[in-house]
Amino acid sequence: MRVIAGRLGGRVFDSPHAEKTHPMSDKIRGALFNILGDIEALAVLDAFAGSGALSFEAISRGARQAVAIESDKSAQTTITRNIISLDIAAQVKLIRATANAWLQTSEQVFDIVLLDPPYNDRQETLVARLAQRVSTDGTVVISWPGDVEPLGIAGFDCIIKRSYGDAQLLFYKRS
Numbered sequence: 001m002r003v004i005a006g007r008l009g010g011r012v013f014d015s016p017h018a019e020k021t022h023p024m025s026d027k028i029r030g031a032l033f034n035i036l037g038d039i040e041a042l043a044v045l046d047a048f049a050g051s052g053a054l055s056f057e058a059i060s061r062g063a064r065q066a067v068a069i070e071s072d073k074s075a076q077t078t079i080t081r082n083i084i085s086l087d088i089a090a091q092v093k094l095i096r097a098t099a100n101a102w103l104q105t106s107e108q109v110f111d112i113v114l115l116d117p118p119y120n121d122r123q124e125t126l127v128a129r130l131a132q133r134v135s136t137d138g139t140v141v142i143s144w145p146g147d148v149e150p151l152g153i154a155g156f157d158c159i160i161k162r163s164y165g166d167a168q169l170l171f172y173k174r175s
Helices: 026-036 053-060 073-086 099-105 124-131
Strands: 043-047 065-070 092-096 110-115 134-145 156-164 167-174
Touching (some): 026 167, 043 053, 053 110, 099 124, 110 124, 124 134
Parallel strands (some): 043 065, 043 110, 065 092
Antiparallel strands (some): 156 167
């Protein structure tokens, strides 16, 4: 995999070889960040981090910090290795836990919340709870299976929906 744009653009990083992860394609990741636009100095939550690709792309494009939550041990090892090889340990914090466990121990709020749950276990209730961690004027982005109806989240409006074959990106703002 590679970082698409920004100061780390073109740098390569590893993807975990875990059955539970489905790395987001360069095309979809590029589209996500192009739609977000300027993210300079923003704080990003990357739940269900997998390889950490969304965190790395955010940092490359100017985000101040990224918190990557991942429960799979193989993926955690890969993310740690990638953080070191990309020299971004000061900006990316890996949380080695489930997103549910993290919610119980942290009150942190973010400018951007990126949610890419496993398509075979979408955990809709957890995704809706994680969306609550976005700031008042922040943005929630959910990667969702292309053939599944967009998730309705109480207190949020889906402002942008883009389809990419077997995946869709859903952008939410508070109502």
